[in-house]
Amino acid sequence: MITVTKKFNFPIGHCLLNYDGPCANIHGHNIDLEVTFGIRHYMSLDNAGFVIDFNEIKKGIGSWVEESFDHAFFVNPMDASMLKLLMDRNSKHIIMPNNILQYGDHTGLYNPTMENIALIIGVKAYNFAHLKNLIFIKVRLYESDTSFCEIEL
Ligand SMILES: [Zn+2]
Secondary structure, three states: OEEEEEEEEEEEEEOOOOOOOHHHOOEEEEEEEEEEEEEOOHHHOOOOOOOOOHHHHHHHHHHHHHHHHOOEEEEOOOOHHHHHHHHHOOOOEEEOOOOOOOOOOOHHHOOOOHHHHHHHHHHHHHHHHHHOOOEEEEEEEEOOOOOEEEEOO
16 A cells, blocks of 8 residues: 645634533634545556646645635534534534434434544545545544544445
């Protein structure tokens, strides 16, 4: 296996419901994201000798992340007062989906945790890998220097 990883960085805001801890407060994180793709064999390198050009990952994933998530507030759709505030102020926000993999309704899937944000990015990266004939390896999302969530589909 030969893999390549591209890193991105973007600040977000969030707060968690059904949780008694620091992330229950309205606050932000400076998120580091790593996206990894692979091929099984050197014979699968492209004609330039790449698994994939890093610039293509930047165009396909980085631009989407920046447009969608940079300085956005991730909100639990059950958090009515926060949702109203964001909408009243026309502030950039993402309403957390809970059915991205059609697991059905589950309260834990509504909260904007690193796990659930990584899932949104993981699905995008998985689809990107499929389009480019690559293997999706993983998405790693750092909430801080010492805490990250890693997802493989
Ligand atoms: Zn937090």
